Amino acid sequence: MQVMVQKFGGTSVQSSENREHVIRHIREALVQEYKLVVVVSALGRKPDPYATDSLLGLVDFPTNTNSSRELDLLMSCGEVISSVVLSNELQKNHISAVALTGAQAGFVTNEDFNRAKIKEVNPTRILKELETHDVVVVAGFQGQSESGEITTIGRGGSDTSAAALGVALSAERIEIFTDVEGIMTADPRVVKNARPLDVVTYTEICNLAYQGAKVIHPRAVEIAMQGKIPMRIRSTYSEQLGTLVTSSRVHELGMDIPDRMITGIAHISPVTQIKVQTKESAYRVQSEVFKAMAEAGISVDFINISPTGVVYTVPDTLTTKAIEILEMLGFHPEVTEGCAKVSAVGAGMTGVPGVASKIVQALTDSGVQILQSADSHTTIWVLVHNDDLITAVNALHDVFGLSITEELQES
Ligand code: ADP
Ligand code: ASP
Ligand code: MG
Numbered sequence: 001m002q003v004m005v006q007k008f009g010g011t012s013v014q015s016s017e018n019r020e021h022v023i024r025h026i027r028e029a030l031v032q033e034y035k036l037v038v039v040v041s042a043l044g045r046k047p048d049p050y051a052t053d054s055l056l057g058l059v060d061f062p063t064n065t066n067s068s069r070e071l072d073l074l075m076s077c078g079e080v081i082s083s084v085v086l087s088n089e090l091q092k093n094h095i096s097a098v099a100l101t102g103a104q105a106g107f108v109t110n111e112d113f114n115r116a117k118i119k120e121v122n123p124t125r126i127l128k129e130l131e132t133h134d135v136v137v138v139a140g141f142q143g144q145s146e147s148g149e150i151t152t153i154g155r156g157g158s159d160t161s162a163a164a165l166g167v168a169l170s171a172e173r174i175e176i177f178t179d180v181e182g183i184m185t186a187d188p189r190v191v192k193n194a195r196p197l198d199v200v201t202y203t204e205i206c207n208l209a210y211q212g213a214k215v216i217h218p219r220a221v222e223i224a225m226q227g228k229i230p231m232r233i234r235s236t237y238s239e240q241l242g243t244l245v246t247s248s249r250v251h252e253l254g255m256d257i258p259d260r261m262i263t264g265i266a267h268i269s270p271v272t273q274i275k276v277q278t279k280e281s282a283y284r285v286q287s288e289v290f291k292a293m294a295e296a297g298i299s300v301d302f303i304n305i306s307p308t309g310v311v312y313t314v315p316d317t318l319t320t321k322a323i324e325i326l327e328m329l330g331f332h333p334e335v336t337e338g339c340a341k342v343s344a345v346g347a348g349m350t351g352v353p354g355v356a357s358k359i360v361q362a363l364t365d366s367g368v369q370i371l372q373s374a375d376s377h378t379t380i381w382v383l384v385h386n387d388d389l390i391t392a393v394n395a396l397h398d399v400f401g402l403s404i405t406e407e408l409q410e411s
Contacts, residue, residue, distance in 0.1 A: 001130070003171045004034040007041075007140065007162035010051060011179045012236040013082050014044035021236045022086065023093055025177060026135060030095065035130045037169060039140040039162040040086055042078025050081045052141075052155070062317070068113035072142075072152045076102070079139035079158065087137040097135040100125065102161065105136070106168070107143030109151045116151035118143060118160070121168035138165065159220035167227030174224055174231045176216060182233045182242030183208070183215055185402035186265040190393050193403040197263070199244045204263045204347060207378055211266035211343035221245065261355070262346035262400040265393050269340035270316040270386050271301070273371060274333050276326065277309040285331070286310055292325050302341060302372060302383060311372060313341065313383065339371060340389040343381045344396050350377040362399035368392045 234242025
């Protein structure tokens, strides 16, 4: 039995008109004689009534801090509703389908509510349903702990559900359908001439995704990579094949994956930069600040430590909490809210001289102030004011010629 896993994101299942496109892709896979497991996200985006953020609004999240257990119970309903709506429409279209919650589909997670880890996927029930149905529609983003608690696996987690199912079912392919043509050289909402990539390696897209390219969840890519299941990221609204994600250098299209110096530009915003200067013991600042952040569950990023103090970023939503904690410890942090972390990502930059200077020059020429920077062998990061985000991302996209096709870049 050939199994394919398809995942449709929130906007793809938002309206019955959009779901007609979904059903067309499902039909196409059925014509090719695949047994289909379809993972769905909650319907639409806020203010659509059953979107995840709208459900959270029912309990006044985050102002009113409800129990994380109840939040999971609430959020899981969005994907359950979506699975029933789609399977109902499939039935109306004479396609035999059944809807399952994450728990019914065999997702076992730990009990770390709101960001649970998938421990295991037991596909027995899905395989049984596939004996009598052509399509099993699974509610993404959720599972159940061993003690029976309903959990969710972190925002954007339906991609991860699809990848985990792909591996558990040894699927031939995982197709992630979304509202753009595939993985692009930058977020097309920020860079108008961003270009879709035909093929990328798991590592390339994983780096981009960790740096904020939310078109795919990085955990989903890691799971597919470990299970060696090829993925495609493609548009719900077109017939284009989108981006193939694979590890092999010569992929199924018979082309080499080009050695790109820069694969793309990604960004995360808004974030807050926090500086704590050292007056007495540098050691006390370094150890106490990060220990306190960790104990409060605040994930810190872009950390620079020097004898004169520490600098780091937190998501803007956690700024108030972080400052309160620092002040309670007797520190006087210098805080810059409304920043953006912009990253140039590409495995081919390793050992190539001049990449950082090109970035600095492009940003300076565009009048963008760099607040902080860091680099690794595959990524260069800069922190800028959020007001400069669009200028900065476009400047880097232009300076590396990313809107030009690879063939032209080579010539
Ligand atoms: P879904 O609901 O289908 O999961 P998401 O909103 O999570 O969709 O992800 C798709 C969005 O990701 C696109 O609309 C696009 O704005 C954004 N995006 C960010 N970076 C990239 C990128 N490099 N390539 C494509 N899309 C990107
Ligand atoms: N509905 C969830 C979210 O908005 C999961 C997902 O869309 O992947 O985060
Ligand atoms: Mg998503």
